[in-house]
Ligand SMILES: *[C@@H]1O[C@H](CO)[C@@H](O)[C@H](O)[C@H]1NC(C)=O
């Protein structure tokens with residue numbers, strides 16, 4: 001029953017309805033589910049793990065990120081206790097396949113959330129023996145291809161957290177570039193079906209994969225963008241590499257705003273989902289630090305406003321922060337009015353083609369020196385009062401930080 005009610009709660013969260021009532025979508029179902037949930041018994045079961053994952057997922061949107069984290073942690077521990085991470089050849093194939101799917105789903109959800117909070121990623125790949133590919137087709141509509149791609153991306157995310165965001169590891173630009181290369185080859189080797197379209201009617205799975213990929217590019221390079229912006233990084237050293245990496249970060253931010261915009265056009269944008277708010281905010285912060293690609297900012301801001309008007313408090317909070325950024329940037333930038341210039345697609349080329357090209361360009365930018373490009377994030381500190389500069393850099397550092405670095 002707890003499982004049943006949490007399914008209803010998530011269904012309502014994603015209905016994309018604007019509620020006249022002030023109630024958070026799905027909260028009554030959620031309350032019922034957690035009331036019914038058995039938290040005391042010693043015996044882990046498949047359904048308990050599924051329930052924990054969904055309860056954690058719903059809580060992501062409730063500003064309860066730590067509770068979500070503990071629920072995912074609990075699901076992982078129960079899975080380990082049941083041996084879901086191990087190949088169990090004695091079990092019937094159907095059962096093995098179900099266990100396999102649940103294990104990797106658990107792995108992905110836990111890794112993504114753990115990385116978001118900047119916590120240590122726990123389970124090592126070397127301890128896992130269960131397959132990443134389908135063992136048997138169950139003909140139930142489950143998409144094993146997308147799960148496999150998500151697993152690969154989660155593994156790279158774990159590696160990035162263990163190098164770039166580990167407080168005891170000294171990171172170099174080479175580490176950032178090597179992480180980018182891994183992400184690039186992941187993108188290149190995706191199965192053809194996942195490379196043919198992003199915006200699919202009634203199915204966000206591929207779009208979500210690309211949103212996640214671009215978000216990881218952003219969190220990988222963001223420390224570099226920030227340190228160049230703040231003036232800690234000497235851009236004369238390794239300027240080609242730095243330029244490359246920053247271009248990719250800005251490209252990923254643009255691609256994500258464009259994907260979200262297209263999802264909204266086809267009615268698959270979730271005003272109450274956690275990640276859409278997050279992707280948008282991370283992308284916008286990158287674009288604020290860059291002056292080359294400001295065209296997308298007004299459109300991205302419109303999307304955030306849409307969510308905050310629907311009552312999403314994460315979006316409301318972000319709106320307040322973005323306004324503060326506006327006023328800080330106004331102090332030293334004579335900004336030319338930029339118009340909302342989200343992707344204007346012509347009828348001749350489908351949005352899918354444009355989005356896919358945009359994403360593959362992120363990873364294939366040619367090595368070229370482009371000295372002017374770096375000027376956009378040259379330190380502005382001398383142009384403003386120390387107070388404005390301090391507020392600006394503190395905000396950029398803390399608002400979208402991953403981890404405690
Ligand atoms: C759900 O539970 C929370 C906390 O127990 C409570 O504050 C809230 O009013 C409940 N909402 C509904 C609609 O039952």
Ligand SMILES: *[C@@H]1O[C@H](CO)[C@@H](O)[C@H](O)[C@H]1NC(C)=O
Nearest residue numbers: 062063064065313314316317
């Ligand atoms: C979200 O949670 C944090 C930490 O518990 C709190 O500081 C913040 O005010 C909350 N935001 C909203 C909109 O409730």
Ligand SMILES: *[C@@H]1O[C@H](CO)[C@@H](O)[C@H](O)[C@H]1NC(C)=O
Nearest residue numbers: 171172173174175237238241
């Ligand atoms: C700059 O590039 C050189 C050669 O590729 C490398 O050894 C060095 O670590 C790089 N510097 C930084 C700060 O990453």
Ligand SMILES: *[C@@H]1O[C@H](CO)[C@@H](O)[C@H](O)[C@H]1NC(C)=O
Nearest residue numbers: 327328387388389390391392
């Ligand atoms: C800087 O931040 C402080 C504390 O939040 C605030 O009181 C002050 O008004 C801010 N200054 C500017 C110029 O925004």
